[in-house]
Structure formats: C-alpha cells, structure tokens
Amino acid sequence: MEEKHREGLMEEKRLFFPPAGFSSNAVIQNPEIYELGQDRTKFWGEQGKRLDWFKPWDKVLEWDRPFAKWYAGGKINAAYNCLDRHLNGARRNKAALIFEGELGDRRVLTYQDLHREVSQFANVLKSYGVEKGDRVTIYMPMIPETVIAMLACARIGAPHIVVFGGFSYEALRDRVLDAQAKVIVTSDGSYRRGNIIPLKENVDQALRTVTCVEKVIVVQRTGQPVEMQEERDVWYHEVIKNVSLVSPAEHMDADDMLFILYTSGTTGKPKGIVHTVGGYMVGVSTTHEWVFDLKDEDVYWCTADVGWITGHSYLVYGPLSNGATILMYEGAPDYPEKDRYWEIVEKYKVTILYTAPTAIRTFMKWGESYPLGRDLSSLRLLGSVGEPINPDAWMWYHKHIGEERCPIVDTWWQTETGMIMMTPVPGITPLKAGSCTIPFPGVHIDIVSPLGNAVPKGESGYLVVRGPWPAMLKTIYGDDKRYEDTYWRQFEGVYFTGDEAKWDDDGYFWVIGRVDDVINVSGHRIGTAEVESALVDHPLVAEAACVGRTHEVKGQAVFAFVSLKEGILIHDELIAELKAHVVLKIGALARPDDIFLTDELPKTRSGKIMRRLLKDIAEGRAMGDTSTLADAAVIDFLKKNINIEK
Numbered sequence: 001m002e003e004k005h006r007e008g009l010m011e012e013k014r015l016f017f018p019p020a021g022f023s024s025n026a027v028i029q030n031p032e033i034y035e036l037g038q039d040r041t042k043f044w045g046e047q048g049k050r051l052d053w054f055k056p057w058d059k060v061l062e063w064d065r066p067f068a069k070w071y072a073g074g075k076i077n078a079a080y081n082c083l084d085r086h087l088n089g090a091r092r093n094k095a096a097l098i099f100e101g102e103l104g105d106r107r108v109l110t111y112q113d114l115h116r117e118v119s120q121f122a123n124v125l126k127s128y129g130v131e132k133g134d135r136v137t138i139y140m141p142m143i144p145e146t147v148i149a150m151l152a153c154a155r156i157g158a159p160h161i162v163v164f165g166g167f168s169y170e171a172l173r174d175r176v177l178d179a180q181a182k183v184i185v186t187s188d189g190s191y192r193r194g195n196i197i198p199l200k201e202n203v204d205q206a207l208r209t210v211t212c213v214e215k216v217i218v219v220q221r222t223g224q225p226v227e228m229q230e231e232r233d234v235w236y237h238e239v240i241k242n243v244s245l246v247s248p249a250e251h252m253d254a255d256d257m258l259f260i261l262y263t264s265g266t267t268g269k270p271k272g273i274v275h276t277v278g279g280y281m282v283g284v285s286t287t288h289e290w291v292f293d294l295k296d297e298d299v300y301w302c303t304a305d306v307g308w309i310t311g312h313s314y315l316v317y318g319p320l321s322n323g324a325t326i327l328m329y330e331g332a333p334d335y336p337e338k339d340r341y342w343e344i345v346e347k348y349k350v351t352i353l354y355t356a357p358t359a360i361r362t363f364m365k366w367g368e369s370y371p372l373g374r375d376l377s378s379l380r381l382l383g384s385v386g387e388p389i390n391p392d393a394w395m396w397y398h399k400h401i402g403e404e405r406c407p408i409v410d411t412w413w414q415t416e417t418g419m420i421m422m423t424p425v426p427g428i429t430p431l432k433a434g435s436c437t438i439p440f441p442g443v444h445i446d447i448v449s450p451l452g453n454a455v456p457k458g459e460s461g462y463l464v465v466r467g468p469w470p471a472m473l474k475t476i477y478g479d480d481k482r483y484e485d486t487y488w489r490q491f492e493g494v495y496f497t498g499d500e501a502k503w504d505d506d507g508y509f510w511v512i513g514r515v516d517d518v519i520n521v522s523g524h525r526i527g528t529a530e531v532e533s534a535l536v537d538h539p540l541v542a543e544a545a546c547v548g549r550t551h552e553v554k555g556q557a558v559f560a561f562v563s564l565k566e567g568i569l570i571h572d573e574l575i576a577e578l579k580a581h582v583v584l585k586i587g588a589l590a591r592p593d594d595i596f597l598t599d600e601l602p603k604t605r606s607g608k609i610m611r612r613l614l615k616d617i618a619e620g621r622a623m624g625d626t627s628t629l630a631d632a633a634v635i636d637f638l639k640k641n642i643n644i645e646k
C-alpha cells in the first residue's frame with residue numbers, strides 16, 4: 001500500500017518495556033506461554049477449562065479443513081458463562097454494566113440485575129415463539145437493553161444479528177432478509193449529538209416488503225412518537241412486566257451458532273459471518289483477560305459500538321465471561337464538549353480504555369488541553385483496534401492519555417477471527433509504536449509471497465493464519481462455498497486475511513492494510529463494490545468506481561469516480577444528491593468524501609475498470625503501468641481535471 005507509510009513504519013525501532021510494577025502484578029508474567037501456545041490443541045484445551053460446561057468436550061479440535069469443530073461434543077451456554085456462574089460468590093453484587101447516556105443519565109446493573117433482566121427478556125422472546133436456532137435482529141443504540149437482548153438470545157440459543165444503528169433501512173432490510181429473522185428488537189430512537197436517529201421508523205421502512213418478521217419489540221429510549229403496528233409491534237417495558245425471572249439456559253452444542261454479524265467483502269453483498277458458542281467464548285475470554293490484564297477491581301471501557309465485532313467480543317462476551325465491570329457510553333466523543341471521554345474516565349475512574357486510532361487522531365486534532373483538563377490517573381492500560389495506528393498517534397496516546405505510564409496494546413484481528421490474533425501481552429511483550437507486535441499464544445500467523453511461500457524477516461507480503469483458532473468463523477451464513485473460496489483458496493491450506501503486512505528483524509508484525517477491494521474508513525470496513533452498487537442505483541448514474549484514499553483522521557476515505565448516463569445535464573446539487581443516495585442505501589458511514597464526474601472510466605481492453613490507476617490518481621501519486629488501458633486519453637482527462645487537496 002502507501003509507500004510512505006510502509007517506510008515510516010520500518011524506521012520505528014524504539015522498544016517500550018512495561019513500567020515498573022506492571023509486570024510483577026500482571027495476570028501473565030511468564031513468557032513461557034508463547035512456547036506453550038506452540039501446541040495448539042493442548043494450549044486451547046487448557047484454556048477451555050476457564051469456562052463452565054454443562055458437558056465436557058470429547059475432543060478439543062476436529063479439523064476437517066477448512067471446517068473446524070472446537071470442543072466437539074461439549075455443551076455450553078454463552079449467557080450462562082457471562083452471568084449465572086458469577087452469581088454464587090462476591091461478584092453477585094458487583095457492577096456488571098455501568099451505563100452513561102449521552103445526556104448524562106446513568107444506570108448501573110449488577111451481575112444479579114443483569115441476570116434477572118436477561119432471564120425475563122429470554123422469556124419474552126420465547127413467548128413470541130422464538131426457539132433455539134431462530135434468528136433475532138437487534139437494531140439498537142448503545143444502551144443496556146442491547147446487551148440484555150444479545151444475552152437473552154444467547155440464553156435460549158437464538159442467534160442474534162446486531163445491525164449497527166448507523167446503517168440505513170435498506171442495509172437493515174438486506175440483513176434481515178439474508179438471515180430470515182423472526183423478531184427485531186429496536187428502540188424508538190437513538191441520541192446522537194443531541195439529535196435523534198429514528199430507529200423505529202427505519203425498521204418500519206425496512207419491513208414494508210419483508211414477511212419473515214413476526215414481532216418488533218421496541219425499547220423506549222428517546223420518547224418521540226412512533227407508529228406502533230397492531231399485532232406486530234410491542235413495547236419492551238410493557239411486555240417485560242410480570243414475566244417470570246426463571247429461564248433455564250439452553251444446553252448448546254459447542255459448535256452451535258451464537259451469532260451472525262455482517263461485514264463487507266469484495267462483492268456488493270455483505271457476508272454473514274457465523275460464530276459458534278464454544279470456541280468463540282474460549283477465544284474471547286482468554287484474550288480479554290490476558291491482553292487487558294484484567295483484575296477484578298478494573299473499570300473496563302471499550303468505546304466500540306456493539307454493532308461491530310469489537311462490541312461483541314470485547315464489550316459483551318469477553319469481559320462479562322470474565323466477570324468484569326464494563327462501561328458503556330451511548331453517545332459521541334464531542335458531546336456536549338470535546339472532553340466527554342476524559343470526563344467519563346475521570347467520573348468512573350476507568351482503568352482500561354480500548355478505542356480506535358481514528359478516535360485518537362481526532363483527539364490529537366482537538367489538542368491536548370481536553371485530556372489535560374481531566375484527571376486520568378486511574379488509567380493503567382490502553383488499547384487500540386480497527387486499523388493500523390501510525391507511530392505519531394501511538395506516541396500521542398502514550399503521552400497524553402497514558403501519561404507515559406500505561407502500556408498500549410495494539411490489537412490486530414477481524415470480524416472473521418472473532419478474537420484478538422496479534423497483540424502484546426502487556427506484562428511480557430515489549431512494545432513498538434505502530435506495531436501490533438506478535439501473535440497471541442496459540443495463534444500461528446505468517447507473511448507469504450504471492451506464491452504462498454513464507455517471506456523472510458524484513459520483507460512484506462500477505463498476512464495469513466496457519467491452521468484453526470478457537471474463535472474462528474464457522475462459515476458465511478448459508479454459503480459454505482463462499483467461505484471456502486474467500487478465505488481458504490487464495491493460498492492453499494491457510495486462511496487469507498485480506499491484509500498486507502511486514503515483519504521486522506525482531507519478528508514484529510506491522511500491518512499495512514487491506515489488499516482487496518475493502519476500504520477501512522474510521523475502522524469500519526466498507527466494500528468498494530457496495531458503494532458502487534449504491535451509486536449505480538441512482539437513476540442518473542451509468543457507472544461508478546470507488547477507491548480508498550488516505551485520510552489524516554479517518555485512515556481512509558471513499559473516493560468515487562462516476563460517469564453519468566448519456567445526455568444528463570450536470571447541476572450544482574448533483575454531487576450532494578449522489579452522496580445522499582449512498583447514505584440512503586448504506587448509511588452515513590459509507591458517504592464518499594469526494595465524487596468526481598467523468599465521461600469515461602479507465603478500462604482494460606476487455607472492459608475491466610482499472611481501479612489501481614484510479615487509486616493512483618486519488619492518492620495523487622505517479623501512475624503505475626498503463627499499457628493495458630483501452631483508451632489512454634481517459635487518464636489524461638482525469639489527471640488534468642482532478643484537483644486533490646489532502
């Protein structure tokens with residue numbers, strides 16, 4: 001990818017060791033765990049014991065490549081492991097979830113509270129005929145009921161599909177249809193910077209042509225009027241009244257589905273990534289404890305929205321299975337002021353903060369006066385996830401948030417991997433600014449050449465995972481072949497991540513970025529094909545091609561080239577109209593930063609759009625090989641007419 005970025009990375013040689021006192025108190029103090037991790041099944045067999053099983057597994061791993069069955073024969077329930085098993089001892093009255101609303105309202109649920117509410121809601125779902133295996137869509141803000149709904153589904157064995165509240169109704173509809181959901185849990189609205197996003201209205205629009213959904217359960221959050229369709233729609237606070245507190249947790253096969261989460265790939269159709277109960281829970285529980293050095297007294301805050309995998313694994317399932325106190329914040333980092341995060345850290349004495357590089361770069365832009373004005377002395381560990389963190393942002397985070405006291409865990413992983421795959425283990429792994437360091441114990445990662453051969457240290461190549469790991473995806477929902485082709489066929493016998501990375505002489509990994517047609521905008525994965533199909537859906541558009549362009553704060557931004565149908569007159573509002581169309585089809589997260597109108601797109605003689613050249617243009621750099629172009633004049637036109645300001 002970006003040459004400059006790649007070179008910059010390799011100049012970073014400084015090592016940061018854990019501060020005095022950190023290692024000697026750390027959960028993991030012995031580097032031997034890396035060696036223990038070499039024996040995959042023994043290592044993960046040991047870790048499996050950290051959870052409560054209704055029936056022990058017969059075999060740690062059945063590997064029929066590329067299909068793995070972890071903890072085969074075992075019976076387990078994710079919600080039971082997140083709740084019931086904490087109820088016998090002192091954790092019973094410990095805060096499980098501290099909620100801070102955007103308007104400053106606050107709720108605290110102990111483990112006992114959460115268990116009660118989850119059990120009741122599980123019974124509500126059952127009363128509407130939701131049975132083991134039925135899918136439930138959750139389209140919600142960041143409020144406690146979202147976690148309650150997820151765990152209630154897990155309790156009765158109904159896979160949940162959480163759809164990020166920023167997705168449009170069309171994106172929601174596609175996901176509901178693909179999963180054939182029976183029930184939707186939503187809220188009247190969601191607060192965002194003081195405005196209200198009409199979630200229920202979006203659900204109504206999405207369901208206009210959908211027949212599979214039988215019930216819509218609506219949480220009252222904002223209180224604005226919504227239309228309730230008789231028979232179909234019910235209020236959460238009404239149906240939960242007087243419901244039994246007793247709800248036995250379903251004994252699930254380790255290999256049964258826990259959830260589906262949609263993510264972008266190289267085609268226009270999002271992929272439903274399927275995660276199973278046993279392996280996923282062992283993977284997220286182990287990594288959460290070791291990577292975040294979790295202690296019982298920690299206040300752990302993951303800022304990710306629960307609509308993304310980070311929210312699933314490290315806001316809900318990992319921390320709650322470990323009996324942690326989680327903090328959940330509903331709103332924006334700059335509402336009402338730009339120090340909202342630091343106000344929250346100060347108020348709740350947060351000890352562990354897990355956020356994304358795009359947020360860190362935004363804070364850098366706002367300036368250090370905001371964190372300086374707050375007491376951040378409770379923090380002891382910082383995390384980063386979602387995209388490469390550039391050394392400058394890493395250093396700023398280290399200095400201004402961690403006050404040079406807190407180790408930073410830069411964690412590399414994916415929706416598909418379910419759990420953190422590369423990361424420091426903070427008591428034992430020295431850090432380098434901008435590197436996710438080395439694979440987690442029990443995870444085997446390599447960098448290979450285009451032919452699949454391992455590349456020597458100091459070189460870059462494609463990032464692959466050798467062999468299975470417990471939280472790996474089971475498949476793509478309803479499409480085993482796509483699972484096999486996408487991940488296991490590019491390089492024979494290994495899992496291809498879609499990323500490019502480099503090793504340095506110490507064996508540290510430096511992730512460069514995606515090599516496929518996926519753009520990472522503010523840590524969110526967007527397929528170029530999705531944005532292109534949204535654009536060509538507009539009646540005036542003939543063709544569209546999108547690429548990612550380096551962006552100072554977002555990491556990457558969407559840059560679109562569009563050719564209009566013959567005879568269309570260009571008018572002033574057209575660009576804004578096209579952008580709005582993408583927002584309608586997908587959501588604001590996919591809105592192109594720039595749309596450039598052109599008569600023609602550069603194509604090969606066989607008619608394929610040459611995205612590589614468009615990317616060169618968007619990045620404002622020298623163009624690669626143009627010899628296969630059908631019409632070289634197109635490129636001259638684009639070069640002359642595009643004026644890119646970075």
Ligand code: PRX
Nearest residue numbers: 385386387388411412413414415511514525
């Ligand atoms: O390119 C990598 C990047 O995010 C992609 C996965 O995106 P998603 O499935 O949405 O999951 C994001 C949260 C786990 C990867 O293929 N990525 C994620 N974390 C890092 C990263 N790139 C560099 N460093 C990271 N720490």
